Amino acid sequence: MGNKEMGPRALAFLLSEASGKRSLDTTTIASGEGVLEPGTVLGKVTGSEKYVASPNAEVAGKEGAETASAILCYRVDATNADVEAVLVTADAEVKSPMLVFAASVNDTDKQQTKLKQLRAVGIKAR
Numbered sequence: 225m226g227n228k229e230m231g232p233r234a235l236a237f238l239l240s241e242a243s244g245k246r247s248l249d250t251t252t253i254a255s256g257e258g259v260l261e262p263g264t265v266l267g268k269v270t271g272s273e274k275y276v277a278s279p280n281a282e283v284a285g286k287e288g289a290e291t292a293s294a295i296l297c298y299r300v301d302a303t304n305a306d307v308e309a310v311l312v313t314a315d316a317e318v319k320s321p322m323l324v325f326a327a328s329v330n331d332t333d334k335q336q337t338k339l340k341q342l343r344a345v346g347i348k349a350r
Contacts, residue, residue, distance in 0.1 A: 234298045237263035237322035239350060242315035248297065249313045251275060257302040264296040264324040265338050266311065274306065278338060280328035292341040295323065312347060320349035 241247035253260065254274040267278035270288030278292040294311040295318060301307065312318070320339060329335055339349045 232262045232299075232322065232324065234262045237295065237318050238297075238312065239317040239319055241312065241317075247312050247314055247316045248310055249294075250308055250310050251294075253296075253300050253302040253307050253309045255302055255304060255306045259299065259301045259303065260296055261299055261324050262296055263318075263322050265292045265326070265329070265342065266294040266296055267292050268294070275309070275311065277326040278329070278341075279326045280330075280334050280337075292338040293345050295342070295347065314346040316346070317348045317350055318342075323349065 252274045253266075254269060254272065254276050257276050260277060265278050266275040267286075267289030268275050269286050275294060276286050276289045279286065279290055282290045294313045297310040297312060300309050323335075325335055325338060329338055342349060
């Protein structure tokens with residue numbers, strides 16, 4: 225039997241959420257983002273209202289997404305097309321070690337900045 229490594233499990237990062245559907249929203253992940261794993265920290269592109277992995281700083285064509293505002297719940301493949309996805313967008317607690325950051329968010333200070341941005345929308349990392 226081969227040694228197959230599994231990626232992050234859907235919703236494994238979530239500690240608690242608000243009752244009903246207050247914490248979750250269904251929205252669009254922009255084409256070109258590739259495969260994104262559960263727990264990926266996202267930002268919304270101002271011009272398109274679509275979500276992408278939240279970069280450390282502003283990126284041309286993805287303005288606005290540098291501010292983290294959501295977390296992906298389930299694995300998606302947005303390599304060649306926009307995809308609908310379920311996101312945690314408010315009123316939740318998450319496990320910070322299980323979050324996945326964009327490649328440009330590559331040190332503790334940058335990750336702490338993303339966690340503060342999430343806190344501003346009611347997502348608290350523990």
